[in-house]
Amino acid sequence: MLSTHVLHADAVVDAKTAVDAVTRLDGVVLTSVVCELDTSDELAPSNALMGAIEGEYSQCVVGNLADDVEHIIADYLQVSVGVDDLLTMKNRLNQLYAVNGYINTGVQIPNQEITEGMLRLVLTPGRLLTMTIASDLRDRYITGRLRLNQPFNLVELQAQLKLLEQDQRITRIDARVEPTGVAGSAALLLVADTVPRFAIGVSLANDRSPSIGSNNTRLQMEANNLTGWGDALQGSVSTTQGLDAIDVRYSLPLTFSDLTVTFEHSRSDSSVIEQPFADLDVDSETESSGIVFNWPVISELDSSLSLGLAFESRRNQTSLLGQAFSFSEGALDGESRVTPARLSVNYAVQGLAASLAAKLTVSHGTRALQPTVDDPSSAGPDGSFTAYLAQVQYARMLTDRFYVTAKVLGQYSASTLLSVEKFALGGVGSVRGYRQNQIVRDNALLFSVESNYRFEALPGFEIVAFYDWGSGENASGSVSLGRDTISSLGAGIAYSVANGFSAELYVAHGFTDFAVENRNLQDDGIHFRLSYDYKF
CATH class of the missing domain: 3.10.20.310 (membrane protein fhac)
Known part of the structure; x- marks a missing residue:
């Protein structure tokens, strides 16, 4: 304001x-x-x-x-x-x-x-003679993002403050312009409230593959604005019956135009717990490290365009009965290693009743850090590849309480990919009504449309209806060819309140049956999530 x-x-x-x-x-x-x-x-x-x-x-x-x-x-x-x-x-x-x-x-x-x-x-010409700022952010963080011209213009300042208020680190801005004793000058008094310094959250969801234990307990911690420059440190620990995983992420704005660098690291150790493979000591270790740069090219009140550049190192090691063993195509002695460079373009536009977001990512496997290299005469996968991932999401409010969302994702690669770069279909994040990662392929297409209705008498409560569809196939040269398609129709409920508690439950009917010996809630089309976040 x-x-x-x-x-x-x-x-x-x-x-x-x-x-x-x-x-x-x-x-x-x-x-x-x-x-x-x-x-x-x-x-x-x-x-x-x-x-x-x-x-x-x-x-x-x-x-x-x-x-x-x-x-x-x-x-x-x-x-x-x-x-x-x-x-x-x-x-x-x-x-x-x-x-x-x-x-x-x-x-x-x-x-x-x-x-x-x-x-x-x-x-x-009118000018700002002084600017007094009250915020946990450093003064230069704010003044550097207020691109004001001379002479001073109140309308321009209002637009700049609205844009600044969209900063994910800021929750509210209160500003006041007052005269001074100097002709043609004004003083700006600005209060910028920031997101809570610390946050801790815990969740329980059946969003992991049943082969390693579907029920996933996750503890997440977050520390914001540690230096006053808008940085953020995030960490999480996840565990299932057969999985232990950690994720660490640190991001820091480098310029007043919000060029941001992010450092990421994750590691997971898993074991297959489903029979008849549980007694075979099938283990997997996955580790990933990366650095990501994000550069906002256009930042306006209703639209944004940004470029991303990422460098990653990803490694997966599998074993059987304690010995290195390859379960996936292209792995050597159970190991798959890729070091891709990724270039992405992000676009978003926001209207009063509708929004559109699109992202295109091009991934290219480099020869850095000794990636997996296949026999040149073979058509099998290795660390040298080029893949394209496109994502589009559209949302529209039809009434004050009813809105619909549609999304399309697609990945394409002319060559076969190592397992860590393949596209997975199935589960709560893609095609509900099926197991997590039911289908894993080089090339895939995903479509989902969802409608949400908010109850006026029950604040925070929504009912959901959805249709999910996905299809995937491997690139030519793979030992596993053929296209698989899955789809589902379902409904769900979602509930969230201001104190940080939220819950989701989806029930879907899958139109394709897969034979499994040990049925799981996911096989019955049931997906749930309970979470609680505390910020201070």
């Missing part, structure tokens, strides 16, 4: 001085009006808070008001004018500036002698 004292021209211009200056000008015919810029030394400190001066000051033009200024001045040219006429012209110019957001910009008429019909005006 932004509040302000209205800084009319009288706060900038001494009207009595103007009257005294023009008392001798009755009956003068003006041929031109020229503005001079007021460059008083007392305004100099504001230069650090604002950008370059914008406007044609010699013509009394501020910002993009050239046509309006020209129209006002034209009314007083080539006609005989007096004191009242000139004061009216001055007031009309000052009013024009004010209604267009230049609330502390104004002109005055200095003492002068009219020669050849030329009238001189002095333009005092």
